[in-house]
Amino acid sequence: MKNKSKPKPEISRRTFLEGTGTALVVTAALPALAGEAAIAAQTPAAPSVKVPRTAIRFMLNGTARRVEVEDRWTLAELLRDHLGLTGTKIGCDRGECGACTVLLDGKPVYSCSNLAVWMDGRSIETVEGLARNGQLTRLQQAFVEHDAPQCGFCTSGQLMAATALLRTNPHPTADQARAAMTGNLCRCANYNRYVEAVVAAGMPMRPSTGSSARGDGQ
Numbered sequence: 001m002k003n004k005s006k007p008k009p010e011i012s013r014r015t016f017l018e019g020t021g022t023a024l025v026v027t028a029a030l031p032a033l034a035g036e037a038a039i040a041a042q043t044p045a046a047p048s049v050k051v052p053r054t055a056i057r058f059m060l061n062g063t064a065r066r067v068e069v070e071d072r073w074t075l076a077e078l079l080r081d082h083l084g085l086t087g088t089k090i091g092c093d094r095g096e097c098g099a100c101t102v103l104l105d106g107k108p109v110y111s112c113s114n115l116a117v118w119m120d121g122r123s124i125e126t127v128e129g130l131a132r133n134g135q136l137t138r139l140q141q142a143f144v145e146h147d148a149p150q151c152g153f154c155t156s157g158q159l160m161a162a163t164a165l166l167r168t169n170p171h172p173t174a175d176q177a178r179a180a181m182t183g184n185l186c187r188c189a190n191y192n193r194y195v196e197a198v199v200a201a202g203m204p205m206r207p208s209t210g211s212s213a214r215g216d217g218q
Contacts, residue, residue, distance in 0.1 A: 051070045051071065051072060052070070052071045053068050053069065053070050053071065054068070054069060054071055054117050054120075055067070055068045055069075056068075056069060056116070056117060056119055056120035056121075057120060057121065058119045058120060058121065058122050058123065058124060059122070059123040059124065060083070060124050060126075060129075061124070061125055061126060061128060061129030062129065065083075067082070067083070067116075069082075069116040069117055070116075071115070071117050072115075073115065073116040073117070074111065074112050074113070074114065074115060074116060075102070075104075075111040075112075075114040075115065075116050075118075075119060075124070076088060076090050076093075076100045076111040076112040077116065078116035078119075079102070079111060079124075079126060085126050085128050087126055087127040087128050087156045088100050088101075088102055088111055088126050088127065088156060088157075089153055089154070089156060089157065090112060091153065091154070091185075092112075093112050094112065094113075095110045095112060095113035096185075097154070097157075097184075097185045098110065098154065098157045098158075098161065098183045098184035098185055099153060099154050099156070099157045099184075099185075100112045100157060101156075101157035101158075101160045101161050101183075101184060102124055102125060102126050102127075102160055103123075103124070103125035103126075103160055103163065103164055104119075104122055104123070104124055105122055105123050106123070106125075106164065106167065107164060108160055108161045108164045108183075110183075125160070125163075126156075126160070127156035127159055127160060130159065130163065137163070137201075138201045138205075139159065139162055139163060139166060139197070139198065139201040140159065141201075142197040142198070142200045142201040143155065143158075143159065143194075143197045145197070145200070146193050146196045146197040146200060147190075147193055148190060148193045148194045148196075148197045149190075150186075150188035150190045151187065151188050153187065154184060154185060154186045154187065154188075157184050158181060158184050158186070158194050161180060161181050161183065161184050162177070162180070162181060162194075162197075162198045162201070164180070165177065165180040165181070165198065166198070166201060166202055169202075170202055171202040171203070171204075172198060172199060172202050173199065174195050174196075174199050177194075177195045177198040177199055178191070178195050180198075181194060181195070181198070
């Protein structure tokens with residue numbers, strides 16, 4: 001009885017070309033990869049770069065501070081990452097949204113656009129420094145009463161910009177409040193409530209209200 005040979009599997013032209021093509025690509029790539037590996041082995045490791053550091057002194061929410069900072073840190077990085085004041089938010093990180101607004105010598109600035117090393121001898125106020133002994137300012141209370149914060153991400157920046165306004169103009173109109181807070185974006189588009197809250201905070205307090213908020217116009 002004759003042995004029947006198994007039929008050879010048929011290989012299509014496409015399968016053959018695909019297989020040989022892959023083999024050719026791998027074969028061609030091997031010398032290049034070997035050359036790159038040899039070059040990498042001969043290249044010395046880049047030396048570690050020591051970032052300059054500078055000691056600065058400044059006032060932070062009324063308290064004297066001395067901190068050593070890297071010259072590349074922004075003020076926002078210093079406050080959030082190294083001093084734990086995360087009330088200052090980072091949104092765009094390029095001076096456009098206003099979420100990182102703090103007061104520098106009493107004026108609102110974007111902390112993401114100022115280097116920490118520039119703060120030597122300056123005075124900085126963040127949102128953490130507004131309330132005292134757990135008591136909200138009139139402005140903070142007005143924000144609550146007028147439902148100004150929605151998602152809340154921009155609120156600290158809005159508060160700092162409005163605080164600066166009320167210190168220079170204790171009784172702003174709606175147009176004045178709107179102009180002063182133009183640099184603070186709200187992704188919830190709750191601008192009208194923020195303006196209403198600022199105007200309300202600037203109104204004279206009525207003795208009958210018995211408000212527990214600070215009566216300093218802030």
